[in-house]
Amino acid sequence: MGLFDKLKKAFLGETKEEKEEEKKVKEEPAEEIEDPIAEDVVTEELATTEETKEEEAQALETEEKAEEVLQEKEESSKEPQEPKETSELEETEEEENKEDASVKEETEEQVEEVVSSKENTEVEEEPKEVEEKEEEIPSIAKEVEETLEEVSVSEETIIEEEMAQEAATGEELAAEEAVEEKEETQDKYEHGLEKTRKTFGERLNALLANFRRVDEDFFEELEDTLITSDVGFQTALQLTDTLRDEVKLQNAKKPAQVQNVIIEKMVDLYEANGSGLDSRLHFAPEGPTIFLFVGVNGAGKTTTIGKLAHQMKSEGKKVLLAAADTFRAGAIHQLEVWGERAGVEVVAGQEGGDPSAVVFDAVEKAKAENYDVLLVDTAGRLQNKVNLMNELAKMKRIIQRELPEAPQEVLLVLDATTGQNALSQAKQFNEATELTGLVLTKLDGTAKGGIVLAIRNELKIPVKLVGLGEKITDLSPFDAEQFAYGLFKGLWKED
Secondary structure, eight states: OOHHHHHHHHHHOSOHHHHHHHHHHHHSOOOOOOOHHHHHHHHHHHHHHHHHHHHHHHHHHHHHHHHHHHHHHHHHHTOOOOOOOHHHHHHHHHHHHHHHHHHHHHHHHHHHHHHHHHHHHHHHHHHHHHHHHHHHHHHHHHHHHHHHHHHHHHHHHHHHHHHHHHHHHHHHHHHHHHHHHHHHHHHHHHHHTHHHHHHHHHHHHHHHHHOSSOSHHHHHHHHHHHHHTTSOHHHHHHHHHHHHHHHHHHTOOSHHHHHHHHHHHHHHHHHHHHTTOOOSOOOOSSSOEEEEEEOOTTSSHHHHHHHHHHHHHHTTOOEEEEEOOOSSTTHHHHHHHHHHHHTOEEEEOOTTSOHHHHHHHHHHHHHHTTOSEEEEEOOSOOSSHHHHHHHHHHHHHHHHHHSTTOOSEEEEEEEGGGTHHHHHHHHHHHHHHOOSEEEEEOGGGOSOTTHHHHHHHHTOOOEEEEEOSSSTTOEEEOOHHHHHHHHHTTTOOOO
16 A cells, blocks of 8 residues: 555545455354363263262262161160069070080181181282282373472463463553654644645645636646645756646546546555655664764754754663854854753863764763764854864864764755745755755744655655654654645545
């Protein structure tokens, strides 16, 4: 999906097809997932319960039988015997005694046999039981080992699940923070480019209202409108030539259709010219990173350095400032005030002194005291342009003599309210110092934000930072997509 398609979706929202597809997904019933492990566990628990019930029933039946036998024995011993005559009684007693004696002998013999057989049986069974138990020991040990392994695996699984859950929670929080940060950045661009968007939209609407036909006069007027909107002379010519063919190709006749083609081609040109441009700030892998800030007086160099120092300090970086603008009255004091606000140290010299000497002292301090970043403020004007460029070149040589890979960034600070003048300044400074990027300040207070299209199209120098407000936190990394959103929001119309 190209940048224009993304912006169109952001402006108009979801299409009808996307909404219907999302509705179908929500209405589809979720499939029930069977858990075979859970079913096995339930089956094992039921089987164990049934075995336990059978054992309890057998034990109860045995107890009941024992109680019946005892009860019968007690009843038989309590039965009364009728008295007999003396002689008969004596005879009966003698016979009974003999019988009892014989029964007793027989009983004792039987008891001895039972005891001896029991002892023999126990003696025979004991080795068998010992052997059986000895045979069971390895299997029991194996079961214990398997149980311990299962416990260990389950513990590892629980730990992994907890770690995965924590990671998922962290990712969700990071995603939420990213969404909030994106929305905040989008709001900054939208409000910061409000004047530019409103002015360009009014001019475009006035142009379309005055023409009933899309002819050559219309394209000449469109060319003038684009130039006065600070998109640049060369960019305006390129856009107009492209639009001549595209309007015919799409058979655009209504004002809304023509306006949409204009916006589409502007976004496409903006995206194509930005391909390959690196808008990130680059830092040294080891040692201090050095950013050299250049630009004319009044563009906002010192303010930009102060805001960037505050941001880097809040990120945990150790930041040092160098007040190398020794020619402008009050420049050193202004940077020292920003240093106090940001909570960072400033290396300064005397007013009218040698700026290159200040840069040398700052680089030595940054190296010796392990600073992460050194931000160098430079003069914006000397006696003439040649002296200015020569002084900047001298500073750069001193930095590279001490740190061959530095400076990592040479950033030109441009006042966006100057429009076409900012474009000419960028060309001059780029010839003298080989710029790595641009900083556009005061973008929120101007109707000339279209200069970004000209810079990307004509200079091929990446915009790296933009000032979208006066607060210390209103310096933002340049986001090409958010810039296009803020510039063109509300200009796209439904046919």
